[in-house]
Amino acid sequence: xxxxxxxxxxxxxxxxxxxxxxxxxxxxxxxxxxxxxxxxxxxxxxxxxxxxxxxxxxxxxxxxxxxxxxxxxxxxxxxxxxxxxxxxxxxxxxxxxxxxxxxxxxxxxxxxxxxxxxxxxxxxxxxxxxxxxxxxxxxxxxxxxxxxxxxxxxxxxxxxxxxxxxxxxxxxxxxxxxxxxxxxxxxxxxxxxxxxxxxxxxxxxxxxxxxxxxxxxxxxxxxxxxxxxxxxxxxxxxxxxxxxxxxxxxxxxxxxxxxxxxxxxxxxxxxxxxxxxxxxxxxxxxxxxxxxxxxxxxxxxxxxxxxxxxxxxxxxxxxxxxxxxxxxxxxxxxxxxxxxxxxxxxxxxxxxxxxxxxxxxxxxxxxxxxxx
Numbered sequence: 001x002x003x004x005x006x007x008x009x010x011x012x013x014x015x016x017x018x019x020x021x022x023x024x025x026x027x028x029x030x031x032x033x034x035x036x037x038x039x040x041x042x043x044x045x046x047x048x049x050x051x052x053x054x055x056x057x058x059x060x061x062x063x064x065x066x067x068x069x070x071x072x073x074x075x076x077x078x079x080x081x082x083x084x085x086x087x088x089x090x091x092x093x094x095x096x097x098x099x100x101x102x103x104x105x106x107x108x109x110x111x112x113x114x115x116x117x118x119x120x121x122x123x124x125x126x127x128x129x130x131x132x133x134x135x136x137x138x139x140x141x142x143x144x145x146x147x148x149x150x151x152x153x154x155x156x157x158x159x160x161x162x163x164x165x166x167x168x169x170x171x172x173x174x175x176x177x178x179x180x181x182x183x184x185x186x187x188x189x190x191x192x193x194x195x196x197x198x199x200x201x202x203x204x205x206x207x208x209x210x211x212x213x214x215x216x217x218x219x220x221x222x223x224x225x226x227x228x229x230x231x232x233x234x235x236x237x238x239x240x241x242x243x244x245x246x247x248x249x250x251x252x253x254x255x256x257x258x259x260x261x262x263x264x265x266x267x268x269x270x271x272x273x274x275x276x277x278x279x280x281x282x283x284x285x286x287x288x289x290x291x292x293x294x295x296x297x298x299x300x301x302x303x304x305x306x307x308x309x310x311x312x313x314x315x316x317x318x319x320x321x322x323x324x325x326x327x328x329x330x331x332x333x334x335x336x337x338x339x340x341x342x343x344x345x346x347x348x349x350x351x352x353x354x355x356x357x358x359x360x361x362x363x364x365x366x367x368x369x370x371x372x
Contacts, residue, residue, distance in 0.1 A: 011040060014038045020033070020126055022129060026121035028108045028121065030106075035070055038101050038102070040099060055142045056141060058098065058101060059101070060132075061156070062103075062114055062152030062159040063105075064154035064155045064157075065111035066250070076356075085360070107257070109256060111257055114155075115162060120261060145169060149174060149369065150175075151362055151363070152179070154180065158181070161332070168307070174366075175315075181295060182297055183292060191255060194252040198232060202229070203234075224284065225284070228269050232256060233270060235253075260272040295328075301339065304339050320350060323352050
């Protein structure tokens with residue numbers, strides 16, 4: 001059943017419940033029955049004349065790590081939520097009317113990169129094989145990839161650009177705000193802090209005094225192959241019992257989630273491998289290569305045909321991004337240009353946080369690319 005509530009004088013938010021076959025029995029045991037919010041522009045409800053059967057382009061909002069689509073429909077202080085923002089842009093004639101979709105892709109590892117993983121679940125399939133036809137069946141959408149786009153920030157920006165690369169038959173245009181890229185630069189520098197956090201869950205606990213590095217290496221051979229010795233599972237068990245995570249715990253579960261996303265292995269104890277030796281911090285080259293395969297800057301060459309088929313690609317990033325994502329965005333833009341792939345790349349004077357105002361640029365761009 002649908003539940004309706006007005007967002008403001010313009011538009012209506014409809015919340016549906018969807019039962020997923022793709023997510024049923026997912027490896028984390030996360031829910032397979034989920035809410036999907038759909039925002040309908042005010043023009044959707046016109047009940048007279050030619051507008052009665054009018055169909056609309058559709059924009060899918062892919063939220064960042066630790067987020068869920070419905071969170072973007074909540075009230076915000078000093079700012080618009082996403083439905084309010086789109087209603088304003090439509091009212092001000094910055095863009096035409098479009099339907100917005102807010103799917104729930106949250107996981108117990110804190111988030112999602114919107115790709116398929118045997119360690120997390122097949123969230124790319126969930127979006128493309130289930131949610132898209134579900135929404136098209138319930139609402140008056142322009143049900144073709146030429147009129148359907150996705151956008152997001154951070155992990156959501158990563159999801160948008162990767163869907164444009166790998167799943168272009170479903171999307172006509174994408175917008176990537178401060179999306180993950182240049183993993184060698186971004187993730188590698190963050191893992192030492194996560195290794196320190198995970199050491200708190202090592203057994204036996206560290207003791208002061210002599211440290212026999214050779215004996216430790218022989219006793220924990222699996223660490224050199226990216227196998228958890230139990231500390232990652234104990235860390236997860238601990239944070240799953242908490243309502244508030246520290247900053248370092250939040251970054252650590254993010255890195256664990258990325259490992260489960262980029263290097264799943266059903267034969268490993270946790271269903272995935274780790275890219276660093278948990279005791280020595282040494283990079284495990286074979287494992288890291290699997291991460292690099294998922295890095296957008298490394299995917300351009302193999303995905304040129306899909307990228308060139310898109311009607312629009314928008315990328316932006318703040319040049320003070322605290323996660324240093326502007327460096328990867330610049331490389332991505334350069335490689336797109338070198339491959340002859342048309343796109344818009346913009347930078348702005350801000351960091352990674354609270355930059356939803358950048359949608360004032362990307363959403364009209366997407367509408368222009370996807371309008372009938």
